Amino acid sequence: MARAAGVSQSTVSFVLNDRRDIPVAAETRERILEAARSLGYRLNRRAQELRLSRSTTLGVVSYGVASHPFAGAMLAGMQSAARAAGHVCMVIDVEGHDGDEAVADLLDRGVTGVVHASAGTGPVTVNRELGETRELFVGCWPTAGGTGEGTVLPDDREGGRRAAAHLLDLGHRDLAFLGGPAGDFAAGEREAGLDDALREAGADPSRVVRLHGDYGSRSGYRLAQEVFDAGRPTALICGNDQMALGALLALHERGLRVPDDVSIVGYDDQEALADAIHPALTTVRLPHREMGLRAAELLMKDPAGVPHAERVDCPLVVRESTASPR
Amino acid sequence: MARAAGVSQSTVSFVLNDRRDIPVAAETRERILEAARSLGYRLNRRAQELRLSRSTTLGVVSYGVASHPFAGAMLAGMQSAARAAGHVCMVIDVEGHDGDEAVADLLDRGVTGVVHASAGTGPVTVNRELGETRELFVGCWPTAGGTGEGTVLPDDREGGRRAAAHLLDLGHRDLAFLGGPAGDFAAGEREAGLDDALREAGADPSRVVRLHGDYGSRSGYRLAQEVFDAGRPTALICGNDQMALGALLALHERGLRVPDDVSIVGYDDQEALADAIHPALTTVRLPHREMGLRAAELLMKDPAGVPHAERVDCPLVVRESTASPR
DNA sequence: TTGAAAGCGATACCAA
DNA sequence: TTGGTATCGCTTTCAA
Numbered sequence: 001m002a003r004a005a006g007v008s009q010s011t012v013s014f015v016l017n018d019r020r021d022i023p024v025a026a027e028t029r030e031r032i033l034e035a036a037r038s039l040g041y042r043l044n045r046r047a048q049e050l051r052l053s054r055s056t057t058l059g060v061v062s063y064g065v066a067s068h069p070f071a072g073a074m075l076a077g078m079q080s081a082a083r084a085a086g087h088v089c090m091v092i093d094v095e096g097h098d099g100d101e102a103v104a105d106l107l108d109r110g111v112t113g114v115v116h117a118s119a120g121t122g123p124v125t126v127n128r129e130l131g132e133t134r135e136l137f138v139g140c141w142p143t144a145g146g147t148g149e150g151t152v153l154p155d156d157r158e159g160g161r162r163a164a165a166h167l168l169d170l171g172h173r174d175l176a177f178l179g180g181p182a183g184d185f186a187a188g189e190r191e192a193g194l195d196d197a198l199r200e201a202g203a204d205p206s207r208v209v210r211l212h213g214d215y216g217s218r219s220g221y222r223l224a225q226e227v228f229d230a231g232r233p234t235a236l237i238c239g240n241d242q243m244a245l246g247a248l249l250a251l252h253e254r255g256l257r258v259p260d261d262v263s264i265v266g267y268d269d270q271e272a273l274a275d276a277i278h279p280a281l282t283t284v285r286l287p288h289r290e291m292g293l294r295a296a297e298l299l300m301k302d303p304a305g306v307p308h309a310e311r312v313d314c315p316l317v318v319r320e321s322t323a324s325p326r
Numbered sequence: 327m328a329r330a331a332g333v334s335q336s337t338v339s340f341v342l343n344d345r346r347d348i349p350v351a352a353e354t355r356e357r358i359l360e361a362a363r364s365l366g367y368r369l370n371r372r373a374q375e376l377r378l379s380r381s382t383t384l385g386v387v388s389y390g391v392a393s394h395p396f397a398g399a400m401l402a403g404m405q406s407a408a409r410a411a412g413h414v415c416m417v418i419d420v421e422g423h424d425g426d427e428a429v430a431d432l433l434d435r436g437v438t439g440v441v442h443a444s445a446g447t448g449p450v451t452v453n454r455e456l457g458e459t460r461e462l463f464v465g466c467w468p469t470a471g472g473t474g475e476g477t478v479l480p481d482d483r484e485g486g487r488r489a490a491a492h493l494l495d496l497g498h499r500d501l502a503f504l505g506g507p508a509g510d511f512a513a514g515e516r517e518a519g520l521d522d523a524l525r526e527a528g529a530d531p532s533r534v535v536r537l538h539g540d541y542g543s544r545s546g547y548r549l550a551q552e553v554f555d556a557g558r559p560t561a562l563i564c565g566n567d568q569m570a571l572g573a574l575l576a577l578h579e580r581g582l583r584v585p586d587d588v589s590i591v592g593y594d595d596q597e598a599l600a601d602a603i604h605p606a607l608t609t610v611r612l613p614h615r616e617m618g619l620r621a622a623e624l625l626m627k628d629p630a631g632v633p634h635a636e637r638v639d640c641p642l643v644v645r646e647s648t649a650s651p652r
Numbered sequence: 653t654t655g656a657a658a659g660c661g662a663t664a665c666c667a668a
Numbered sequence: 669t670t671g672g673t674a675t676c677g678c679t680t681t682c683a684a
Contacts, residue, residue: 008655013679023653045434047677050372051660057416057435065398066405067615069598072391072398079392079419088431090383090416093405108371109383109414217602242602249604252578272395273599276543276568278575289393334671339663349669373661377676655684661676668671 005035012036016043049110058082058296059111060091061099063118063140070270070288071119074139077292078115085300087112098125103135113303115295116140119288121153121186134303138295139288147185152295152310156186159284159314160193161200163237163265166282166316168201170324172235172263175208178223178247180239182212187239190267194237209233213243220246228254234262234325241266241274244281248321259323269317279320287312331361338362342369375436384408384622385437386417387425389444389466396596396614397445400465403618404441411626413438424451429461439629441621442466445614447479447512460629464621465614473511478621478636482512485610485640486519487526489563489591492608492642494527496650498561498589501534504549504573506565508538513565516593520563535559539569546572554580560588560651567592567600570607574647585649595643605646613638 002009007028014022015032035041049055060078065071075091082089090111092102099116106114116124118140126142130150137145138152147153167175177194180187191210198205209227213219220243227233228250238244244266248258256262258279266274269285291312298310328335333354340348341358361367375381386404391397401417408415416437418428425442432440442450444466452468456476463471464478473479493501503520506513517536524531535553539545546569553559554576564570570592574584582588584605592600595611617638624633 009678010656010680011654017679025653028653042430042434044376044436044677046372046376046436047660048679050370050376051678051680053660062405064402066392067399067402067597069396069398069596072395072401073393075398075401075417076390076393076419076421079388079417080421083418083421088416088418088435090414091401091405092409092414093402095402095406095409104368105414108368110370110372217598218604221604242598245602246604249578252575270395270598271393272543272568272596276571278544278547278572335662336664336672337670343663351669354669370661373676374663377662377664379676658681660678663675665674666672
């Protein structure tokens with residue numbers, strides 16, 4: 001290339017990087033630009049970054065995020081933040097294995113840092129020192145570390161509080177809580193939020209039935225049957241949108257109308273579900289995109305800095321499935 | 327590092343790459359290994375690949391795949407194929423822009439090739455020569471090129487045929503086809519498949535009502551209302567699972583039971599939807615993961631070879647929403 | 653205003 | 669069995 005334009009490598013570098021601090025004769029510049037154009041020549045970024053020992057690649061270790069039905073948004077968020085900073089994402093999905101090897105691989109490839117991403121809001125196996133923090137955990141936390149330093153998580157407790165408060169505000173008092181699995185972290189947070197709301201409203205906690213499912217639609221279906229076999233709450237707080245859908249189907253089968261007879265609130269604001277069903281679901285949004293975006297931003301801003309725990313806001317999205325009790 | 331072990335760079339290279347063709351004294355090897363361990367030293371892949379001018383990175387240009395509710399599986403598939411070949415994926419989501427810039431960026435970063443991935447099964451803007459084929463299109467095709475060479479697409483026609491044939495086999499004759507948008511490629515293929523099945527079964531095409539929606543759940547709901555206001559088909563063939571869900575909700579509201587009164591078949595086998603609702607949906611599976619996997623494989627096997635068009639099989643998944651008419 | 657030379661971190665070839 | 673040297677494609681002094 002340098003030869004093609006009849007100049008030295010240095011000059012080519014100056015021109016192609018558009019370095020205004022180095023004066024280059026307009027005519028020379030033009031000659032180089034023209035040569036590059038006709039040869040389809042572009043700078044090799046691998047060589048560039050090797051020379052400068054800089055990196056414009058963000059490593060992502062995904063724990064099933066890509067194949068999770070609606071958490072790909074996390075990837076999209078990281079993507080977006082990376083792009084804005086001139087980076088690209090290099091992603092490895094560990095498909096059930098631990099992430100240690102993937103992290104090493106990514107580091108060998110010279111990434112700026114690595115964010116571990118999971119949709120499950122659960123612990124993730126890490127068998128190594130987490131010393132120098134070029135790693136961040138979003139939607140998950142390292143087995144050793146806990147939910148503190150270096151994590152970006154949804155504020156599920158506040159989200160749970162909002163869901164319940166919304167119903168309480170509408171005048172509901174006989175609630176049923178069809179939550180996620182008993183041991184699940186997020187499920188626990190959401191239920192704690194329910195308690196917060198109950199306390200704030202001075203409502204009677206004994207009037208809310210509590211059952212636990214597995215986040216699957218069918219468990220929502222089953223639990224709703226169970227609840228209405230035994231009693232007659234005016235509103236259902238579901239562990240997630242899947243369970244809400246199951247509950248909705250169960251109510252339909254009983255001839256109960258939503259929201260006329262029973263109000264339902266979900267959790268997740270799952271794309272192509274919550275706003276797609278009829279009636280559209282009132283729910284709490286799990287801000288996957290924002291979480292991914294935030295994590296990527298934090299890591300690129302200061303890969304070495306130990307970020308404190310971030311809790312991302314989960315807004316209540318009011319749609320058609322909730323109304324005041326009659 | 328070489329200094330730390332008291333040997334030359336070359337020897338370090340031999341040992342760390344475990345090159346058995348070059349004899350290295352066991353003692354020297356051990357000394358090097360030990361030094362690497364204590365220093366936490368690992369080979370720099372960027373430098374390695376620069377020197378060898380080889381690449382172990384697969385470029386992915388995503389057109390909303392990451393944020394698509396259930397096509398992330400495509401990414402997972404590419405991931406998996408890449409991993410199996412010792413590659414990692416570098417992905418850029420273009421978020422509505424065309425992919426030209428992203429492709430250039432990826433190429434500058436030295437990827438083996440790039441696969442364009444979209445969940446939409448539609449055309450994707452490409453404003454440049456597609457000469458030397460280090461690019462492949464999965465779930466989409468270049469505006470200029472069409473659905474031929476260099477594409478990996480689902481075999482929607484055969485899928486559509488299967489859905490209809492299944493119903494026909496069960497004895498249904500009064501069908502309603504609630505398809506996707508009129509101009510949509512996939513929707514057209516699926517409808518052509520319906521025609522194939524009708525022809526094969528010697529069924530009367532005039533007994534199948536045909537309406538077109540927008541793949542959204544609400545359009546399925548609306549179209550189902552419309553169909554049952556006018557007549558009484560015994561089975562519904564829906565453009566996708568979303569529309570099937572909408573239709574199911576509409577039937578529920580009318581007191582019609584699935585599959586007892588009406589059978590429903592969807593399309594996509596959307597995760598966390600098709601197998602989650604009640605009754606579980608009989609549907610045709612869109613093999614996102616396989617498509618991504620296949621595309622990645624093809625590209626890594628021979629980045630320069632022009633692959634012919636691949637059609638990936640869409641299997642029929644029979645679940646609870648279909649039965650013989652009474 | 654431009655070119656020559658050094659060096660980023662590796663590998664390959666040829667000597668020793 | 670090991671080391672020296674050139675090289676991959678680039679950027680950055682330093683001289684000319």
